[in-house]
Amino acid sequence: MSRFPQLLQTVIDAEDVRGLAEFYRQLLGYTYRPGDEPRADDEAEWLVLRDEAGTNRLAFQYAEHVEPTTWPSADVPMQMHLDCTVTGRGELERHRARAESLGARMLVDDSDDSDEPLYVFADPAGHPFCIFVAS
The missing domain is CATH 3.30.720.120 (Signal recognition particle alu RNA binding heterodimer, srp9/1)
Structure with missing residues (x-):
């Protein structure tokens, strides 16, 4: 138990x-x-x-209807998102290209952040997810 x-x-x-x-x-x-x-x-x-x-x-x-988030605007909140990590900047760029080729749409590009480079995407249904270099 x-x-x-x-x-x-x-x-x-x-x-x-x-x-x-x-x-x-x-x-x-x-x-x-x-x-x-x-x-x-x-x-x-x-x-x-x-x-x-x-x-x-x-x-x-x-679900009959899914309202995509408008984040970063607060009109329709994010509600949840997935965090995915990679080991370095090269991997970050490789997976950015893969995500976009699969239909993801970039919402935020913080790839130049020196502490935690990241991208925030929307999946094809509009749910947000992040890919970032884990520190």
Whole structure:
């Protein structure tokens, strides 16, 4: 028995569940939980991605409407975001290009910050996420 509940995964709402799951699968190198792989008749309403160790990391659930954040404007708050780290500036630039090629849209470019270079992106559904050099 554990003294505290254990975090299983982070769940992200999406109008296009498969599309958003596929974006993060490619961005982070995760794999689908067995049974969640793409199918010809794909109308997925819930999908799970796992890391190399088989641990659930992200899940995606269908939502009829997702209001993309307007951050940094406060009109529609950020509500949540994912932080992803890389080991150096070269990796930061490589993953910036990868994220954009997968459909991410840059919101903030702080890549010249000497303490913590970073980019803030919006995924294809408008959810923000960061890629930064971990210090």
